[in-house]
Amino acid sequence: MATGRTHRPATRSRGIPEATVARLPLYLRALTALSERSVPTVSSEELATAAGVNSAKLRKDFSYLGSYGTRGVGYDVEYLVYQISRELGLTQDWPVVIVGIGNLGAALANYGGFASRGFRVAALIDADPAMAGKPVAGLPVRHTDELEAIISDNGVSIGVIATPAGAAQQVCDRLVAAGVTSILNFAPTVLSVPEGVDVRKVDLSIELQILAFHEQRKAGEENTPSPVPPRSGAAVRAAAENRKGPDGDVPAVMPA
């Protein structure tokens, strides 16, 4: 999901590389599906295929968790679900707030996948006074005047920003000042945050641009590509601006 950028060193506590951390949710999603089908054990090859990861990489990743599987039997599905959930901090409930309850914020609020993964939406916050009190996904929208009180009353450490780009930095600053230390940013802008605050950015248009690149390549392999009409300088600059993260890093999309 998004420019998967966190303002942290490449290696986290207990020496687990950030790339491994980024794959843990993929393993967890595949393992949860196996668990729901009451599958007791899984081989590294099967799990790697289900997670869309190379099996040697999977074995290396699991070695960081101290999980080596049993030769001829494979990995215990339930135990791995527990181990990965614990490593990701999902064995505890994480209250989150969503700020900006327009088209996207409302869609996120209605997404059942947060609660099922341990992320409770503590509040929906919007600056529009006309929205205050209106129910969205079963919660009354709260006005931004209440932002600081909501964060402290609910012990919120994760904030989701779904405001227009122009408001995102100011919302981010308020969230951080109120005690939020992790931000999931959907607004198409680069946020500045102090040391110790993690930001991950989600931008579906970036993902589409990458797919467009590959489509163009595929078309080029089959025949000479048809010329693309030139875009205005502003459009090209906007696309380039959108594409690069703070370090020009690779976008990633939140696992569904």
Ligand SMILES: NC(=O)c1ccc[n+]([C@@H]2O[C@H](COP(=O)([O-])OP(=O)(O)OC[C@H]3O[C@@H](n4cnc5c(N)ncnc54)[C@H](O)[C@@H]3O)[C@@H](O)[C@H]2O)c1
């Ligand atoms: N990352 C993605 O893939 C993706 C996809 C769609 C939209 N977006 C972005 O998400 C954002 C929201 O898009 P949308 O279509 O829901 O827009 P929208 O106009 O429907 O909703 C924006 C909401 O933010 C509120 N808002 C404005 N300023 C605010 C502030 N300072 N504090 C709190 N709330 C404030 C508005 O009142 C409104 O309800 C935009 O920045 C858009 O570009 C990103």
